[in-house]
Every structure is written in C-alpha cells, then in structure tokens.
Amino acid sequence: IIANEELNFQNEEKEKRAAELIIANEELNFQNKEKEKRAAELVIANKELMIAATVFESQEGMLITDASNRIIRVNSAFASITGYSNEDVIGQKPSVLSSEKQSAGFFITMWDSINNTGAWQGEIYNTRKNGEIYPEYITITAVKDAQGIVTNYVETLTDITLIKASADKIISLAYYDVLTHLPNRSLLLDRLEQALTASAESGQRGAVLCIDLDHFKNLNDTLGHDMGDLLLKQVAERLIACIYTKDTIARIGGDEFVIILENLSDSAIEAAAETNNIIEKIAFTLSKPYQLNTHFYQSSSSIGATLFMGHELKSKELLKQADIAMYQSKGKGRNAITFFNSVMQDKITARVDIENELRVAIEQQQFQLHYQIQVDHIGRPFGAEALIRWPHPKRGLISPLSFIPVAEDTGLIITIGQWVLETACAQLNRWDKDELTRYLTLSVNVSAKQFFQTDFAAQVIATVRRYDINPTKLKLELTESMLVESIENFISTINTLKEIGIKISLDDFGTGYSSLQYLKKLGIYQLKIDQSFVRDIATDIHDQVIVRTIIAMAHSLDINVVVEGVETEEQRQVLLTIGCSHFQGYLFSKPVHIDEFEGLVRKL
Known part of the structure; x- marks a missing residue:
C-alpha cells in the first residue's frame, strides 16, 4: 500500500x-x-x-528648431542656399536670415497661421551670408507630441531666384518694348484703363499724347536701322525726364510714342494749359541734338493731344483722337502741337497769348488801379478797394477774370501783386497829404502765391516804410481758401504784419469751410461778406439769417464787417435792418479811375 x-x-x-x-x-x-x-x-x-x-539631405533647404524657435539643425542644401553652415546658425533664430523687406504685420499673419493651423507656406525675401537678398518659397510645420504640445518647427526652403527671373522675363516680353524697355501697347491700354478709373474717382482730368518723330524713315534709310534704334533709345530717355513718375510713357510701334498724363486740373481749360506746358517741354527736349555714335543728328516731333475725364470715352477712342491730332500736326508741316478739340486749341492759343502779353504788360507797366468806394450807414466814404485793370493797347480793357488765373499759374502774380502793393502805398502817401482823403483806408487783394512767399511780410513792411505811409490805413484782403494751405504760416505772417499796424481783411467770407474754426485765432480786423449772400437778400429769408448771424458773430469778436456787392437801395435797407453799417458795391460806385474816385469822395 x-x-x-x-x-x-x-x-x-x-x-x-x-x-x-x-x-x-x-x-x-x-x-x-x-x-x-x-x-x-x-x-x-x-x-x-x-x-x-x-x-x-534633399535638394530643398531644411532647418529644424526647438519649441522656442532656436535652430538645432540644418541640412547641407540650407548651407548651399544661404551660405550659413550648421555651426553658424545653431542656437540662432531663423530671423538671422531676415532681409527686413517684410513688415511686422507679415510675420504676425504668418505666426497666426502656424499657431492656428500648424503650418504656413509662401514667398519671402531672405538674406544670404554674403548680404545678397534673394526670394525663396518656404513651408513651416509645427511638430507636436502625443499631448498636442509643440516640440519642434520644421522649415523647408527653396531658392526661387531663377523662377522669379524667368517670370519677370516673361512679363517683360509680354508688356514691355524690347528696345526701349518702355510699356508696350498691351500695358498702355491697361494703364489707360486705370487712369480713367482714377480720374472718375478723383474728378481730375488727364490727357493722352501721341508723339511721332519727324522724318524718322529718312534716318533709317541713310544711316541704317542701328542708328534708328539708338535714336529711339535716347528719345525714350528724354521723354522719361519730361514727365512725372505717376505718368506713363509707351512705345507702341516704330517711332510712335504715347504718354498718359494724370492728376491734371478738374477744369478743362486749366488741364489743357498744363498739358500744353508739358508738350512744349517735350517738343523742346526732343529737338535738341542727338549724338548717334559718330553721327550728329537733329530731330523734331509732331504731337497730338486729347483730354479725358473719367470714362466719358473708351481707351481706344482716346488713342484714336490723339492719333488724329498727331496727324493734324504732321499736316501742318510737322514740328507742331495739336489738340484734338479745335475749340480747346483756340483757347490754349489765347491763353498762351495772354501769358506772353502779360510779360510785356509788366515790362511796359500797362496796368492801372481802379478804386471802388466803401461807405458807412449814412453814405459817408471811409475807404476803398484797389482793383487792378489792364487797358491793353490793342485789345482794350481786359477783364481780370481773363488774366489773373494765368498770372497765378505762371507765377507772374507775384510781380503783379508787388506792383499793386507799391501803387496802393504811393496813393496812400498822396492821400495823407490832403485833409479830405487822409482818413481813407485802402484795401489790396493778395494772392495765395504772393502771401506764402517766405519773405512776404518783410516785403510788405519794407514797402510801407519806403512810401512812408500810416500802416493802419493799409488793409490786405486775403481769402478763406488760404487757410487750407498752412494755417501756422498764415497766422505767423498775419501777426508779423499786425505788429506794425497793418489791418487784415478776410475776403469772400462765408464761401469757405475752415474760417469759423480759426476766426478767433486769426485776430483779423475785418470780414467781407460775399456778394452771393447779398444778391437775393431782399427776398430770401435764408440769406438774411446767414448775414445777420455772420454780423452778430463778428461783432461779438470785435471784428468789423463790410458787405460786398450791394447794387440796389432795397438791398441796402434790408442790410441796415439786420445790423450792417459798412457797404461796397455798384449802388455807390463801380471801380473807377483815381481822378473820378477822388471827385466822388469830395462830392460825398
């Protein structure tokens, strides 16, 4: 068991x-x-x-950074592209490559994309170790661990210098003339469309010029096409020097050039005058001798022009008009300027004539001063306004409306304005010697160009002293529009003049838009209410309210008021009832010669 x-x-x-x-x-x-x-x-x-x-170790440059954007490794392609080795940049931030061509806003947008989406890609300009700035295409990817925490950033970069150069070459061939490097017809049409749109938005006019070199074929036939090409290059360089950078010059074939002028005046007449001045400059410049290798050559040009405003006409229609005008210039015998609008051409010619004759008028002292009386509430004269008149020896009396704008545009107003000031001071000196006139003040209109000269106040003070007049009898009339130019300079000049007793009057008050803001600050002596408020004052309650308000405001600021353009007794009576006590206008007298004026003063 x-x-x-x-x-x-x-x-x-x-x-x-x-x-x-x-x-x-x-x-x-x-x-x-x-x-x-x-x-x-x-x-x-x-x-x-x-x-x-x-x-x-591929052909693309690569760099890896840690979570704090410090470089921990770069590949050999990175070194080849940038010139920086691994040792150069370890521990640095990628900004070591920065060209500073991108704005801070660019990088804010880039990092917003990386933080929100985990990646960003795009073009950027960086700098090689040798200082060369180059374009590259980069992709930045954020690497995250299992918990979604960023551990690294991986950036791949491709040098696109050759790609950009090829693209630029394609664009150049598509839009630029190979010989002169000016825009060709395709780019011209695009630029003209842009100019029409800009004109429509700004309300400023523009112009299209068509320029053809006279007898260019003869040059090609005699000296060869190489010399013709050399001439075209030099013509292009001269045209560029004649216009502003905002304007466009194009070569549209053979010896034909087109120019687009922008930002001209909103007034057709003024814009045409500006265009004409530029065309004359171009014609003069192109007529200067050319050195074509060993050959000395002189040329002229036929120029046609047309104005535009917004999209009133299509681009091709404008080019057609300028082309027609250019052929009209050729039909005149070449070396000529023609505006497509014949009426405009007549006005331009008249304006040029006025300018030329103004220079003669200054030299020969053809101007006169006429005087329009100023009276108080009982009809008693207290002063006058000096107004320039031009009794032309052949044309008769020329309206200031015809020649003052030309004088303003050409700068001749400065010389004319000084003549007016001196003539007025000489008259005050004579009045001071007569018991019947020594109490009179005299108002003189001052243009913006004259007023904003750096030494204007010094010129006025010197003139007052030279003619030994009482400066309190001289009033300088300025317009509200001057306030827009430079309020600081405006006030500084006024204060300098007021220091010696010269009075300042603000003319055409109520038609500007900035005077109320500066009225107290200016410390002027007098306002002149524009006649546009007086014309219907007997029947228009609104005009009455406006004038009453201006008078009350002025009196509260201790400023004197004169109402211009009073033509009827009814107007005067209404003005009296609303508080006006100083008047000027045809009811009392039109501007008259000094002899007639003094006779009127003695009569009153």
Missing part, C-alpha cells in the same frame, strides 16, 4: 512538472514572438530613419 501511494505521488509530481514545462514552453514561444516583432519594428524604424536622413 505504501509503495502504491509512493508511486501515485511520483506520478502526480510528473504530471505537475509536465504542466509546468508546457507553461514554460508557451512563455518561451511568446518571448520569441516578441523578439521577432521588435526585430521587425527595428527594421522598419531603421528604414524610416534612412528615408528621413535622405529627405533631410
């Missing part, structure tokens, strides 16, 4: 060990499978590492 129990025990032990061996064998098989799996993963990881290394 004992032996049998021992045998059973041994059998149980064997079974137990067999079971343990089975478990151990299964564990060993599991471990072997894990080893095989890890070996396979290592093989895959090794392949991925090899691929990553290959990619990292």
Whole structure:
C-alpha cells in the first residue's frame, strides 16, 4: 500500500512538472514572438530613419528648431542656399536670415497661421551670408507630441531666384518694348484703363499724347536701322525726364510714342494749359541734338493731344483722337502741337497769348488801379478797394477774370501783386497829404502765391516804410481758401504784419469751410461778406439769417464787417435792418479811375 501511494505521488509530481514545462514552453514561444516583432519594428524604424536622413539631405533647404524657435539643425542644401553652415546658425533664430523687406504685420499673419493651423507656406525675401537678398518659397510645420504640445518647427526652403527671373522675363516680353524697355501697347491700354478709373474717382482730368518723330524713315534709310534704334533709345530717355513718375510713357510701334498724363486740373481749360506746358517741354527736349555714335543728328516731333475725364470715352477712342491730332500736326508741316478739340486749341492759343502779353504788360507797366468806394450807414466814404485793370493797347480793357488765373499759374502774380502793393502805398502817401482823403483806408487783394512767399511780410513792411505811409490805413484782403494751405504760416505772417499796424481783411467770407474754426485765432480786423449772400437778400429769408448771424458773430469778436456787392437801395435797407453799417458795391460806385474816385469822395 505504501509503495502504491509512493508511486501515485511520483506520478502526480510528473504530471505537475509536465504542466509546468508546457507553461514554460508557451512563455518561451511568446518571448520569441516578441523578439521577432521588435526585430521587425527595428527594421522598419531603421528604414524610416534612412528615408528621413535622405529627405533631410534633399535638394530643398531644411532647418529644424526647438519649441522656442532656436535652430538645432540644418541640412547641407540650407548651407548651399544661404551660405550659413550648421555651426553658424545653431542656437540662432531663423530671423538671422531676415532681409527686413517684410513688415511686422507679415510675420504676425504668418505666426497666426502656424499657431492656428500648424503650418504656413509662401514667398519671402531672405538674406544670404554674403548680404545678397534673394526670394525663396518656404513651408513651416509645427511638430507636436502625443499631448498636442509643440516640440519642434520644421522649415523647408527653396531658392526661387531663377523662377522669379524667368517670370519677370516673361512679363517683360509680354508688356514691355524690347528696345526701349518702355510699356508696350498691351500695358498702355491697361494703364489707360486705370487712369480713367482714377480720374472718375478723383474728378481730375488727364490727357493722352501721341508723339511721332519727324522724318524718322529718312534716318533709317541713310544711316541704317542701328542708328534708328539708338535714336529711339535716347528719345525714350528724354521723354522719361519730361514727365512725372505717376505718368506713363509707351512705345507702341516704330517711332510712335504715347504718354498718359494724370492728376491734371478738374477744369478743362486749366488741364489743357498744363498739358500744353508739358508738350512744349517735350517738343523742346526732343529737338535738341542727338549724338548717334559718330553721327550728329537733329530731330523734331509732331504731337497730338486729347483730354479725358473719367470714362466719358473708351481707351481706344482716346488713342484714336490723339492719333488724329498727331496727324493734324504732321499736316501742318510737322514740328507742331495739336489738340484734338479745335475749340480747346483756340483757347490754349489765347491763353498762351495772354501769358506772353502779360510779360510785356509788366515790362511796359500797362496796368492801372481802379478804386471802388466803401461807405458807412449814412453814405459817408471811409475807404476803398484797389482793383487792378489792364487797358491793353490793342485789345482794350481786359477783364481780370481773363488774366489773373494765368498770372497765378505762371507765377507772374507775384510781380503783379508787388506792383499793386507799391501803387496802393504811393496813393496812400498822396492821400495823407490832403485833409479830405487822409482818413481813407485802402484795401489790396493778395494772392495765395504772393502771401506764402517766405519773405512776404518783410516785403510788405519794407514797402510801407519806403512810401512812408500810416500802416493802419493799409488793409490786405486775403481769402478763406488760404487757410487750407498752412494755417501756422498764415497766422505767423498775419501777426508779423499786425505788429506794425497793418489791418487784415478776410475776403469772400462765408464761401469757405475752415474760417469759423480759426476766426478767433486769426485776430483779423475785418470780414467781407460775399456778394452771393447779398444778391437775393431782399427776398430770401435764408440769406438774411446767414448775414445777420455772420454780423452778430463778428461783432461779438470785435471784428468789423463790410458787405460786398450791394447794387440796389432795397438791398441796402434790408442790410441796415439786420445790423450792417459798412457797404461796397455798384449802388455807390463801380471801380473807377483815381481822378473820378477822388471827385466822388469830395462830392460825398
């Protein structure tokens, strides 16, 4: 029995060990499978590492930064593109490459994209180690861990210098003349469309000029096309020097050039005058001698012009008009200027004539001063306004409306204005010697160009002293529009003149838009209410309210008021009832010669 129990025990032990061996064998098989799996993963990881290394050393430049955007590695392509080695940039920020051609706003937008989407790509200008600025296309990607925290940034960069150069070359061939590098017809039409749109928005006029070189074919036939090409290049250079950078010059074929002038006056006459001045400058410049290698050559040009305002006409119609006008110039015998609008041409010619004759008038002292009386509420004269008149020896009396704008545009107004001031001061000197006239004040109109000369106040003071007049008898009439130019200079000049007693009058009051803001600050002596408020004052309650308000305001500021343009007794009576006590207008007298004026003063 004992032996049998021992045998059973041994059998149980064997079974137990067999079971343990089975478990151990299964564990060993599991471990072997894990080893095989890890070996396979290592093989895959090794392949991925090899691929990553290959990619990292590709033709594209690459850099890797840490989470604080410090460079930790760059590849060899990066070094080739930028000139910076791994050692040069480790620990630096990518901004070491910055060309400073991008604004701060550009980088704010870029980082907004990276932070919000995890990536950004686009063109940027960077700087190589040698200082050369170049264009590149970059992609920046944020690398994040399992928790979504950024651990690195990876940037790939491609030098696109050659691509950009090729694109620029294509654009150049498509839109620019190969010989002169000026815009061609395609770009001209695009620029003209833009100019028409800008004109429509601004209300300013523009012009299209068509320029053709006279006898250009003869040059090609005699000296050859090389010399003709050289002339065209020099003509292009001269044209560029004649216009503003905002304007466009194009070569549209052969020896024909087109110019677009922008931002001219909103007045058709003024815009035409500006255009004519530029055309004359161009014609003069192109007529100067050319040095074509060893050949000395002189040329002239036929020029046609047309004005535009907004989209009144289509681009091609404007070019056609300018072309027609240019052929009209050729029909006149070449070396001529023609505006498409014949009426406009007549007006331009008249304006040029006025300018030329103004210069003669200044030299020959053809001008006169006429005087319009100013009276108080009982009709007693207290002063006059001096108004320039031009009794032309052939044309008769020329209206100031015809010659003053020309004088303003040409700068002749400064000389004319000084003549007016001196003549007025000489008259005040004579009045001071007569008991009947020594109490009279005399108002003189001053133009903006004259007033804003740096030495204007000094000129006036010197003139007052030269003629030994009482400065309190001289009033300078300025317009509200001058306030827009430079209020600081305006006030400074006024204060200098007031220091010696000269009075300042603000003319045409109520027609401007800034005077109320500065009225107290200016410290002027007198306001002149514009005649536009007087014309209908007898019947228009609104005009009455406006004039009453201006008078009340002026009196509260201790400012004298004169109402201009009083032509009827009814107007005077209405003005008296609303508080006006000083008048000027045809009711009392039109502007007259000094002898007639003094006779009127003695009569009153």
